[in-house]
Amino acid sequence: MAVKQPDIELASRASASASTSTAREPPVSWARLPHKSQLLILAACRLSEPLSNTCLLPYLYYLIRSLDSDDGNGHKATTSSISRRAGLLVAVFALAQFATSMLWARLADRFGRKPIIVYPLLASIIANLGFGFGTTIPRVMFWRLVAGIANGNIGVMRTMTAEIVTDRKYQSRAFLLLPLVFNGGNIAGLALGGLLATPTKSLPWLFGGIEWMDKYPFALPTIANAVALTVSLALAVGGLRETLPSRTGPGHxxxxxxxxxxxxxxxxxxxxxxxxxxxxxxxxxxxxxxxxTIHELPQRQTPATPFLPTGSLRTKLIAMTLCGFTFLPLHNAAFMQLFPIFLSTPINTNNTTSHTHVGGLFFTGGLGYDSSTIGLYLSAFGCSGIFLQMFIYPTLQSKFGTLAIFRFAFIIFPLSYVLTPYVLLLNGSIKRGIATAVVLFLQVMARTLAIPSSVILLTNAAPSPKMLGTLHGIGNMFSSLARAVGPAFGGWVSAKGMEMGMVGCVWWTYLTGIAIIGVLMSWRMEEGKSPHERERGELSQRKEDD
Known part of the structure; x- marks a missing residue:
C-alpha cells in the first residue's frame, strides 16, 4: 500500500523538528549537573577515606621505624621488617572496610542513607585523633581498624549518587565527582602528612619548642584531618537530604x-x-x-505502574564487572603503600657498581627522600590526576566509551610497575627524579582513568535501581578485601625481595602479574545500560504491550 504524500511531508517535518531539538540541546557540563548542592555535600563526606588512609603514607616508614625501636625488645628495625609492618598497617584499614561494607549497606537500606554517612564520619574523626597520639604499633593498629570500620560505607555514598542523579547523560559527571574528590583528598592527605609530620624538625620556625609535638611527632597531620572532617560532618548533618524512598516524604x-x-x-x-x-x-x-538549599531533591512520587522484579545479581555481566572492580585495587592499593616506602628507603650507592648482577635484577635500596619531600612529590602528581578527571576523562568517556577507557588504563599499569625499580640504577638525582616522575605519572594517569570507569561500569551492571545499594555494597566489600590483601601480600613479597637483594621482586612479580591478569579480565567485560533507563524502558514496553 502506497504512503500518501501528506504523510511523508508530515514525517519529514517531525524528523527535522526532532533533529533541530537535539541539535539545540546544550552539551552536558558541570554547570548543568542537577542537584549540585547535594552532590557537593556528599563529596565533602567522601573526603573521610582518602584523608584517613593516605595521610600516613609519606611518613609511614619513619612512623614504623620509631615505634619499632620503642617496643622494648631492643632490636633495630630493618627495611624488610618495616615493609612487612607497613603492609599490615595499611591492610588492616581495608580489611575492616571489607568486614563492614555489607553491614553498612543493609543498615542504609533499613534506616536510611544519611545516618550511615553521619555516624561513621564522627567515628572517623575520633579514629584519626587516636591514631595520631598512638605510641605503640598495637595502638595505631587498633585506631586504623576503627577508621576502616568507619569508612566501610563508600558503597552507600555511590548508591546515593545514583539515587540523586538518575539520568544517564549526567552519569559521567556525577559518578566522576566522588573519584575526583577522592583524588583531591589523596592530594590533601599526602601534603598534610608530608608537611606536618615531625613539625618541630620540619617546621622549627613555627613549632619549635612545643613539647607535646616532640612527644607525638605524627599527631599534627591527623589533627588537621579531624578538623577537615568536622566541617564535612557539619555539612552532612545540616544539609544532606535522605534519598531512600521509604525514608523521604511527609511524616519523616x-x-x-x-x-x-x-x-x-x-x-x-x-x-x-x-x-x-x-x-x-x-x-x-x-x-x-x-x-x-539550592537544587533540592525532588520528592519521589509513588509510580503509577509498579516496579518490575528487581532481577538477579547472578549474571555474567555482574560477575565479570565485579572481577574488574576487584582487580584494580588489588594492585593499586599495594602500589600506594609500596611506593612511599620505595621513596623513603635509604639510597644504596652500590647499585651502579659491581654489585648489580644477573641481568640487572639484583639491587636494593630506595631514593632516600624525607617525609615532606615525599608528601609534596606525591601530592603534586595527584594534581595531574585532578586535571585529567575534570577536563580529559569526560571527553574521552563520551568519545570512546567507559569500557574502552577502562581497558586502556589497565594496559598502562604493568608498564609503570616494570619500570619503577630501574629508577635506582640511574646516576644522579636529576635523572632519578625525572624517571620517578615518569613512572609515577603513568600510574596516576592509569588509576585516574580506571577508578571512575569501574564505578560507572558497576552501576550500569545493576539489573534494577533497587539493586544498586546491594551491588555497590558487594563491590565495596570485594574492593576492600583487595585493598587489604594487596598491601599485606605486597609488603610480604617486598620484604622477601629485600632479604634476597632484589628490590624489584614485588614490582616485577606481584604488581605486574596482577595488572596483566586485570588486562586479560577487562577484555572479557561488557558494558551494561543505566538501571534507571533500563527500568523506564521496560515499563514503557510493558505499557505498549498492555
Whole structure:
C-alpha cells in the first residue's frame, strides 16, 4: 500500500523538528549537573577515606621505624621488617572496610542513607585523633581498624549518587565527582602528612619548642584531618537530604536540617538590622519548606505502574564487572603503600657498581627522600590526576566509551610497575627524579582513568535501581578485601625481595602479574545500560504491550 504524500511531508517535518531539538540541546557540563548542592555535600563526606588512609603514607616508614625501636625488645628495625609492618598497617584499614561494607549497606537500606554517612564520619574523626597520639604499633593498629570500620560505607555514598542523579547523560559527571574528590583528598592527605609530620624538625620556625609535638611527632597531620572532617560532618548533618524512598516524604523528620533552619533563623534574628530583607524572604519558611538549599531533591512520587522484579545479581555481566572492580585495587592499593616506602628507603650507592648482577635484577635500596619531600612529590602528581578527571576523562568517556577507557588504563599499569625499580640504577638525582616522575605519572594517569570507569561500569551492571545499594555494597566489600590483601601480600613479597637483594621482586612479580591478569579480565567485560533507563524502558514496553 502506497504512503500518501501528506504523510511523508508530515514525517519529514517531525524528523527535522526532532533533529533541530537535539541539535539545540546544550552539551552536558558541570554547570548543568542537577542537584549540585547535594552532590557537593556528599563529596565533602567522601573526603573521610582518602584523608584517613593516605595521610600516613609519606611518613609511614619513619612512623614504623620509631615505634619499632620503642617496643622494648631492643632490636633495630630493618627495611624488610618495616615493609612487612607497613603492609599490615595499611591492610588492616581495608580489611575492616571489607568486614563492614555489607553491614553498612543493609543498615542504609533499613534506616536510611544519611545516618550511615553521619555516624561513621564522627567515628572517623575520633579514629584519626587516636591514631595520631598512638605510641605503640598495637595502638595505631587498633585506631586504623576503627577508621576502616568507619569508612566501610563508600558503597552507600555511590548508591546515593545514583539515587540523586538518575539520568544517564549526567552519569559521567556525577559518578566522576566522588573519584575526583577522592583524588583531591589523596592530594590533601599526602601534603598534610608530608608537611606536618615531625613539625618541630620540619617546621622549627613555627613549632619549635612545643613539647607535646616532640612527644607525638605524627599527631599534627591527623589533627588537621579531624578538623577537615568536622566541617564535612557539619555539612552532612545540616544539609544532606535522605534519598531512600521509604525514608523521604511527609511524616519523616530530618532533625539535622531542622536544627540548621533554627540556627540560621536565630542568627538572622540577632542581625535583623542588617539582614532583615534576607531573613524575611528566604528564612521565614514553613516547617516543611527549606529555601536555603539550592537544587533540592525532588520528592519521589509513588509510580503509577509498579516496579518490575528487581532481577538477579547472578549474571555474567555482574560477575565479570565485579572481577574488574576487584582487580584494580588489588594492585593499586599495594602500589600506594609500596611506593612511599620505595621513596623513603635509604639510597644504596652500590647499585651502579659491581654489585648489580644477573641481568640487572639484583639491587636494593630506595631514593632516600624525607617525609615532606615525599608528601609534596606525591601530592603534586595527584594534581595531574585532578586535571585529567575534570577536563580529559569526560571527553574521552563520551568519545570512546567507559569500557574502552577502562581497558586502556589497565594496559598502562604493568608498564609503570616494570619500570619503577630501574629508577635506582640511574646516576644522579636529576635523572632519578625525572624517571620517578615518569613512572609515577603513568600510574596516576592509569588509576585516574580506571577508578571512575569501574564505578560507572558497576552501576550500569545493576539489573534494577533497587539493586544498586546491594551491588555497590558487594563491590565495596570485594574492593576492600583487595585493598587489604594487596598491601599485606605486597609488603610480604617486598620484604622477601629485600632479604634476597632484589628490590624489584614485588614490582616485577606481584604488581605486574596482577595488572596483566586485570588486562586479560577487562577484555572479557561488557558494558551494561543505566538501571534507571533500563527500568523506564521496560515499563514503557510493558505499557505498549498492555
Amino acid at each position: 523528620r530530618d532533625i539535622g536540617i531542622e536544627l540548621r533552619r533554627k540556627f540560621f533563623r536565630l542568627l538572622f534574628r540577632l542581625r535583623a538590622h542588617s539582614y532583615q530583607a534576607l531573613s524575611t524572604n528566604e528564612f521565614a519558611t514553613s516547617p516543611t519548606t527549606d529555601r536555603s
